[in-house]
Amino acid sequence: MTSEVTPEVTPIASPILDRVAATIESRKGADPSTSYVAKLFSKGDDAILKKIGEEATETVMAAKDARVSGDGSKVLYEVADLWFHSLVLLAQFDLSPQQVLDELARREGVSGIDEKAARKDA
Numbered sequence: 001m002t003s004e005v006t007p008e009v010t011p012i013a014s015p016i017l018d019r020v021a022a023t024i025e026s027r028k029g030a031d032p033s034t035s036y037v038a039k040l041f042s043k044g045d046d047a048i049l050k051k052i053g054e055e056a057t058e059t060v061m062a063a064k065d066a067r068v069s070g071d072g073s074k075v076l077y078e079v080a081d082l083w084f085h086s087l088v089l090l091a092q093f094d095l096s097p098q099q100v101l102d103e104l105a106r107r108e109g110v111s112g113i114d115e116k117a118a119r120k121d122a
């Protein structure tokens with residue numbers, strides 16, 4: 001019996017991202033009065049995108065403040081808010097965090113400088 005050789009792809013697991021994504025998915029169609037995520041889904045694309053914009057801006061402001069105060073902890077909280085709302089956005093488009101991780105894995109080792117140069121040549 002022969003076995004096919006498949007390319008070696010390192011599986012990337014992130015239990016916390018998967019668990020939060022599963023909870024977010026379960027909120028589709030749930031009661032907006034008892035769930036923040038259900039409320040966002042019920043409002044639709046614009047409400048989710050507005051939160052992404054807000055959290056990105058708050059991340060920028062936290063980083064600027066952290067340079068002055070020397071305390072980077074606020075950056076952590078703002079990035080967590082941004083990642084969380086990005087998970088909601090992914091779910092809105094029926095995409096999973098695993099697909100983002102797979103895309104990062106695909107890019108691993110490819111220099112951004114080289115990738116940009118290859119794009120210009122194409």
Ligand SMILES: N=c1c2ncn([C@@H]3O[C@H](COP(=O)(O)OP(=O)(O)OP(=O)(O)O)[C@@H](O)[C@H]3O)c2ncn1[C@@H]1O[C@H](COP(=O)(O)O)[C@@H](O)[C@H]1O
Pocket residue numbers: 020023024027034035036037038051080081084
């Ligand atoms: N990780 C989070 C998470 N991070 C932040 N947030 C909420 O995101 C909201 C936006 O944060 P802001 O700082 O902008 O606060 P705000 O000004 O009160 O927000 P707005 O009302 O203006 O949107 C707040 O209500 C936070 O509580 C989160 N809400 C939910 N989750 C996860 O999602 C799961 C499901 O949540 P529910 O759908 O609410 O049950 C939870 O168990 C968590 O795992």
